[in-house]
Amino acid sequence: MDIFIQQIINGLVLGSIYALVALGYTMVYGILGLINFAHGEVVMLGALTAYSTITGLLGLGVPLPLAALAGLAVAALLCMAVGYTVERVAYRPLRGAPRLAPLITAIGVSIVLQNGAMMVWGRNYHAFPNLVPERQYDVFGATITLLQVLTVLLAALTMAGLMLLVLRTRLGRAMRATAENPAIAQLMGVDVNRIVSLTFVLGSALAALAGLMVSANYSIAHYYMGFILGLKAFTAAVLGGIGNLAGAMVGGILLGLIESLGAGYIGDLTGGFFGSNYQDVFAFFVLIAVLVFRPSGLVGEKVAERA
Amino acid sequence: MTKTCPARPAYPHPLASAAPLALLIAAALAGCGNKEEPKPAATPATAPAVAPTITVRIGHVGPLTGPQAHLGKDNEDGALLAIDDLNAQGIEIGGAKAKFELLSEDDQADPKQGTIVAQKLVDAKVNGIVGHLNSGTTIPASKIYFDAGIPQVSGSATNPKYTQQGFNTAFRVMTNDVQQGLVLGEYGVKKLGAKKIALVDDRTAYGQGLADEVEKSIKANGGEVVAREFTNDKATDFKAILTKIKSKKPDLIVYAGMDAQAGPLMKQLRELGIKSNFLTGDGGCTPEFMKLAGEAAEGQMCSLPGVPLDKMPGGPAFVNKFKVKFNTDIQLYAPYVYDATMVLADAMKRAGSADPAKYLPEVAKTDYQGVTARIAFDAKGDLKSGPISLYKYAGGKLQFVETVGGGAGGSGGDAPVPAKGDGQK
Numbered sequence: 023m024d025i026f027i028q029q030i031i032n033g034l035v036l037g038s039i040y041a042l043v044a045l046g047y048t049m050v051y052g053i054l055g056l057i058n059f060a061h062g063e064v065v066m067l068g069a070l071t072a073y074s075t076i077t078g079l080l081g082l083g084v085p086l087p088l089a090a091l092a093g094l095a096v097a098a099l100l101c102m103a104v105g106y107t108v109e110r111v112a113y114r115p116l117r118g119a120p121r122l123a124p125l126i127t128a129i130g131v132s133i134v135l136q137n138g139a140m141m142v143w144g145r146n147y148h149a150f151p152n153l154v155p156e157r158q159y160d161v162f163g164a165t166i167t168l169l170q171v172l173t174v175l176l177a178a179l180t181m182a183g184l185m186l187l188v189l190r191t192r193l194g195r196a197m198r199a200t201a202e203n204p205a206i207a208q209l210m211g212v213d214v215n216r217i218v219s220l221t222f223v224l225g226s227a228l229a230a231l232a233g234l235m236v237s238a239n240y241s242i243a244h245y246y247m248g249f250i251l252g253l254k255a256f257t258a259a260v261l262g263g264i265g266n267l268a269g270a271m272v273g274g275i276l277l278g279l280i281e282s283l284g285a286g287y288i289g290d291l292t293g294g295f296f297g298s299n300y301q302d303v304f305a306f307f308v309l310i311a312v313l314v315f316r317p318s319g320l321v322g323e324k325v326a327e328r329a
Numbered sequence: 330m331t332k333t334c335p336a337r338p339a340y341p342h343p344l345a346s347a348a349p350l351a352l353l354i355a356a357a358l359a360g361c362g363n364k365e366e367p368k369p370a371a372t373p374a375t376a377p378a379v380a381p382t383i384t385v386r387i388g389h390v391g392p393l394t395g396p397q398a399h400l401g402k403d404n405e406d407g408a409l410l411a412i413d414d415l416n417a418q419g420i421e422i423g424g425a426k427a428k429f430e431l432l433s434e435d436d437q438a439d440p441k442q443g444t445i446v447a448q449k450l451v452d453a454k455v456n457g458i459v460g461h462l463n464s465g466t467t468i469p470a471s472k473i474y475f476d477a478g479i480p481q482v483s484g485s486a487t488n489p490k491y492t493q494q495g496f497n498t499a500f501r502v503m504t505n506d507v508q509q510g511l512v513l514g515e516y517g518v519k520k521l522g523a524k525k526i527a528l529v530d531d532r533t534a535y536g537q538g539l540a541d542e543v544e545k546s547i548k549a550n551g552g553e554v555v556a557r558e559f560t561n562d563k564a565t566d567f568k569a570i571l572t573k574i575k576s577k578k579p580d581l582i583v584y585a586g587m588d589a590q591a592g593p594l595m596k597q598l599r600e601l602g603i604k605s606n607f608l609t610g611d612g613g614c615t616p617e618f619m620k621l622a623g624e625a626a627e628g629q630m631c632s633l634p635g636v637p638l639d640k641m642p643g644g645p646a647f648v649n650k651f652k653v654k655f656n657t658d659i660q661l662y663a664p665y666v667y668d669a670t671m672v673l674a675d676a677m678k679r680a681g682s683a684d685p686a687k688y689l690p691e692v693a694k695t696d697y698q699g700v701t702a703r704i705a706f707d708a709k710g711d712l713k714s715g716p717i718s719l720y721k722y723a724g725g726k727l728q729f730v731e732t733v734g735g736g737a738g739g740s741g742g743d744a745p746v747p748a749k750g751d752g753q754k
Contacts, residue, residue: 025572137394165602167600246395286570298570
C-alpha cells in the first residue's frame with residue numbers, strides 16, 4: 023500500500039509540472055490554433071536562466087530565499103521577452119499562411135533556441151542548487167519531500183490564478199473572445215495582436231516557473247531538457263483537450279499518474295512482458311486510446327469549425 | 330555538416346544570461362555549425378624544406394549535440410589534442426611529411442545518425458576512424474567501416490559485440506563490458522557484502538550489455554538479483570522505478586548507464602529514503618556524476634577500465650596538457666580517444682603508408698605505449714590486458730580504491746581526473 027501511495031505522490035509531482043507546461047501549449051492553441059513547439063525550449067531557458075541567476079547571487083553572498091525569488095523573476099522576465107519576440111518574429115508574419123508554415127517555423131525556433139542555449143550554457147549538465155531544506159515527511163509509509171509539497175502547492179495556486187484571470191477579468195474576456203473568433207473580436211474593439219502577444223507572454227512566464235520547478239525537483243538543468251518535456255506536456259494538453267485550460271491541468275496530472283503507476287506496476291501485471299522501460303510509452307498508449315474514443319480530449323468540448 | 334562550433338564559452342558569467350539580448354544574439358549565431366570549415370590544425374613546428382607532403386584525414390564521431398554532448402565534446406578534444414601533437418612532431422609516413430586533419434561528425438548518440446555520418450566519412454575517404462563514443466552507435470557503424478576497409482579504433486565503446494562481429498577493422502583501446510561486469514558483480518557480492526542486488530540500466534547497447542554481464546557475475550558469486558528495472562538515456566525522473574525497487578529492499582543498487590542519469594538517480598533514491606549502496610560502471614564514473622548527485626554520492630563507488638591516469642607514465646602530463654589547451658577538465662574518455670588516434674598514426678608510420686588497406690595489418694600488430702595503457706590487441710581487436718579500477722566518490726572527489734585484474738597492481742592515489750571544485754561551469 024505504501025508503494026501505491028508513493029507512486030501516486032511521484033505522479034502528482036510530475037503531473038503538476040506537466041500541467042504547467044501544458045497550459046502554455048493549450049493557451050496558444052486556443053487563441054491561434056497553432057502548436058507552439060518552441061514552448062518546451064522556453065521552459066529550458068527558464069530553468070537555465072534561473073540556474074545562472076541563483077548560483078550567481080549565491081556566489082555573491084545573497085541569502086537563498088532571496089536568490090531563489092530573484093532567479094524566478096529574472097527567468098520569468100527573460101522567458102516573457104523570448105515568448106514575445108518569438109511570436110512577433112516567427113508567428114505573426116505567417117498568421118494568414120497555411121497551417122503547416124507556422125508549425126515548421128515553430129520547430130525551427132525550437133532548434134534555434136536549443137542551439138543558442140548550448141552556446142551560452144555549454145554542453146555540460148548543471149547541478150541545480152537546493153532551493154528549500156531537504157526535509158522529508160512520512161505519509162502512510164511513503165516519503166514526500168518539502169520541495170515536492172511546495173511544487174504541487176505552487177502549481178495549484180498558479181493554475182487557480184490563471185483560471186481566475188481568464189474567467190473573471192477584462193483581459194480574460196478579451197482572450198476568450200479572440201479564441202472564439204478573432205475577426206469579430208477585432209470588430210468589437212479587442213486589440214487582437216495585443217491579446218496574442220499577452221497570451222505568449224503569460225504562457226512563457228508559466229514556462230519559466232515550470233522550468234524552475236523541474237530543475238529544482240530533479241536538480242539538473244541542461245540545454246536539451248526542453249525537448250522531451252515539451253513533447254510530454256503537448257501530449258498532456260491533447261489528452262485533456264487542447265485549447266481547454268482545465269483540460270491541460272487534468273491531462274498533465276493524469277499523464278504524471280499514468281507514467282508513475284505504469285512504470286511501477288506494468289512489469290508485475292504483465293509478468294515481465296512489458297518493463298519499466300515503457301514508462302514513456304504508456305502516455306502515448308493512453309493518448310491514442312483517448313483520441314480514438316474521444317477525439318476532443320477528456321475535458322475538451324466540441325470545437326466548432328470556423329466558417 | 331562538419332561541426333565546427335567552438336564558440337562554447339568555457340566559463341560563462343553567471344549573470345551573462347540575464348540579458349535577453351545576449352541570448353537572442355547567441356540564438357541568431359547558432360547556425361555557425363553549417364559552415365564547412367576545416368578543423369584548425371596546429372602549424373608544424375619544424376618542417377623539413379624538401380620532403381613531399383601528404384594529408385592524413387582522421388574521422389571522429391561522437392555525440393556533439395543532445396544529452397551526451399559533454400562527453401562527445403570531451404572525446405573530440407582528445408582526438409584534437411592527438412592531431413595537434415602529431416602535427417607538432419612532424420611525422421613522416423613513407424618518406425612524406427604527414428599533415429593530420431580531423432573530420433569530426435556528430436551522431437547525437439543515435440544509432441540511425443551514427444550510420445549516416447559513418448557513410449559520410451567513408452565517402453570523404455578518411456584514412457582512419459576514432460570513435461564512436463557509444464556502443465549503440467559504434468556497432469552499426471562498424472559494418473560500414475568494415476565494408477570500406479577503413480580501420481576503426483574506439484576509445485569508449487565497451488559492449489563486447491563490437492569486436493565479436495569478426496570485423497578485422499574493429500579495435501578498441503578500452504576494456505570491454507565482460508571484464509567490467511565481472512568485476513562489478515564480484516565486488517558487489519564479495520567486497521560490499523551485498524546479498525540482494527537491484528539492477529537498473531538505460532536500455533542502450535552499453536547499459537543493457539553491461540547490466541547483463543553484471544547480472545551473470547552476481548549470480549556466479551552467489552548473490553541474488555531482486556529487481557531488474559529499466560530507464561532510458563534521456564530520462565530525469567526515476568522515482569517510479571526506484572519506488573518499485575524500494576519495496577524489494579536491496580542491499581545494493583547497480584546502475585549501468587551514463588552520468589547524466591546516474592547522478593539524478595542517486596539523488597532521488599536518497600529522497601525516497603532508500604539506504605542501499607550504489608555502484609556504477611564507467612559511464613557514471615565522472616565529475617559530472619558527483620556534481621549532479623551532490624552529497625548523496627558520498628561514499629558510493631564506480632569502476633573505470635584501466636588504471637588511474639596518475640599511475641600511468643604519461644598521465645599527469647596529459648591532464649595538464651589538456652587543461653592548458655582547452656581550459657576545461659577531462660570528462661571521461663579523452664585520454665582513450667587520444668590513444669586511439671595515436672595507435673592509427675603509429676600503424677601508418679610502421680606501414681609507411683596511410684592507405685587503409687596497407688596499414689590495417691599493422692594496426693592488428695600494435696604494441697604501443699599510450700597514455701592510458703600499453704596497447705596491444707588480441708585476435709578480436711580487444712585490449713590484451715584489461716585491468717579495471719574501482720573508485721569511491723568521497724569528499725567531492727573520485728578517490729582511487731584498487732585495481733582488479735589485467736595484471737596491474739597499485740593502491741592509493743587519486744582520481745584519473747581532477748574533480749571540479751565548485752561545480753560551476
